[in-house]
Amino acid sequence: MTFIDIRNLRKSFGPATVVHDFALAVERGEFVSFLGPSGCGKTTILRMIAGFETASAGSITIDGQEVTDLPPAKRNVGMVFQAYALFPNMTVAQNIAFGLRVARRGPDEIAARVEEMLRLIKLPDIAGRYPYQLSGGQQQRVALARAIAVKPQVLLLDEPLSALDAKIRVSLREEIRSLQKDLGITTIFVTHDQEEALSMSDRVVVMNEGRAEQIGTPFEVYNYPRTRFVASFVGTLNILTATVIDAENGRLAIDGREVLAAHTVEGRASGDTVTVALRPEAVTFGEAADGRDELAGTVEAVSFLGAVVRIRVRLESQTVSLDAFNQPAVRLPAAGEPVTLCFARDDLLVVAGG
Structure with a gap:
């Protein structure tokens, strides 16, 4: 059942529109990340959910109640900021208790809740310290405890780890x-770090220029990007130009070498140029077996990245990178060496926007 329902949300600052008709349905207890570069509108949407920014158009509903025009104090929302935002003149206990005092909870209830929160964030012995006496990680734990102490319906996290x-x-x-x-709090997390979004989320909203380019599980967004922007922003990716030979049967040519995609190329005709995407980890050395494609090229560079070795191969006019595990006993090709690359047809994706 939808717990947060955002429809046709728009935000303009003067003549500039920074969020365009954004829509999202979030389930109760779901962890959703907004992922995108700086200036893409992700924090603006978060602030509109919190009530710190007024929507220019559209609606926001939380648990069946429309909150679009309510002030922040009237929304049961907890927020954790990038810069901690702890009160420097208050102790840890006083910071955590702040929202409870505003809500006029009794002293005994406040003391019990603060103690519970300190245990929850695994810092039971720092109640009397001040923020300047804490590390950055400890300060952010305290900020998190303060946000959830009031038992919010929704937890909003604005790049809290950056x-x-x-x-x-x-x-x-x-x-x-x-x-x-553990708490089952419906959470929206803003980040520009793809690893954070992919590792933490039930779903990821990839943002670009005020719009949601793609919404899906981390698996879907990483493995099946729908647009060139998503393909290039989420993970390391080979972006290549191909020519359509037979759209219906998925036949393409990359630098004059015919390959076969797993799916038809919709809306394209023979001779059209399309953009294809290929993950470095999907490419291996060797001649293709049944159900796989191959390309021929020359090794241009070999980069040691620790557990992974990234090898860049020049085709004719384009390059392909592949990732191989660092295995000391396995010989890797050297720069200038001719090689054959192969990959599964399912891994060759035709993406929009190219």
């Missing part, structure tokens, strides 16, 4: 996801 270093970011995102599952 200011943290890599190891803490990975650890904290796992904690946030685990906590969200």
Whole structure:
């Protein structure tokens, strides 16, 4: 059942429209991420859900109640900001209790809830500290505890991990996801980090220039991008130009070499140019067996990336990158060496926008 229903949402600042007819239905307890580059409108949508920005058009409904024109205090929404936004003159306990005091809860209830939240974020002994005495990761845990202390219907997270270093970011995102599952809070998470979105979410909304380019599970968005933008933004991808030979049967040519896509090429005729996408991890060396395509080229560069070695191969006018596991006992081709690449037909995707 739909818990958050957003319809035809639009936001303009003067003559500039930054969100265009955005629509999304979020289920109760679902974790949805808005993923996109800076300036794509994802935080603006989050702020409209919270009530910090007024929608220019459209509607927002939470659990059957329309909240489009309600002030933030009238919406049961918790929000965690990128910059923590803790009160520096308040202790950790006072920060967590702030929303409860505004809601005029009793002292005993507040004390019990603060203690519960500190246990929940695994920081039971820091109630008397001030924000400046905490690490960045601890401050963000406290900000999260403050947001959920009031038992919100919806939890909104605006790039809460971007200011943290890599190891803490990975650890904290796992904690946030685990906590969200345990509490069952419907959550919307804004990020420009594709790894965060793919690893944490039930569904991902890929945003571009104020519009949702694609909405789907992490598996769908990564493996079956619908547009060139999604294909290039989510993960590392080979974007190639191909010529249609036989649209109905999916026959294409890449740099003069015929390949066969798994599906028909809709809306195209022989001789048309299309954009195709191919993940580096889907490409291997060797001649193609049945059900696979092959391309021939010359190794242009070999890059060591730790667990993975990325090899760039020049075809005629285009390049293809492939990822191989770093196995010391396995010889990899050197720059200048001719190679044959192969891949499954299902991995060759014809994408829109090219």
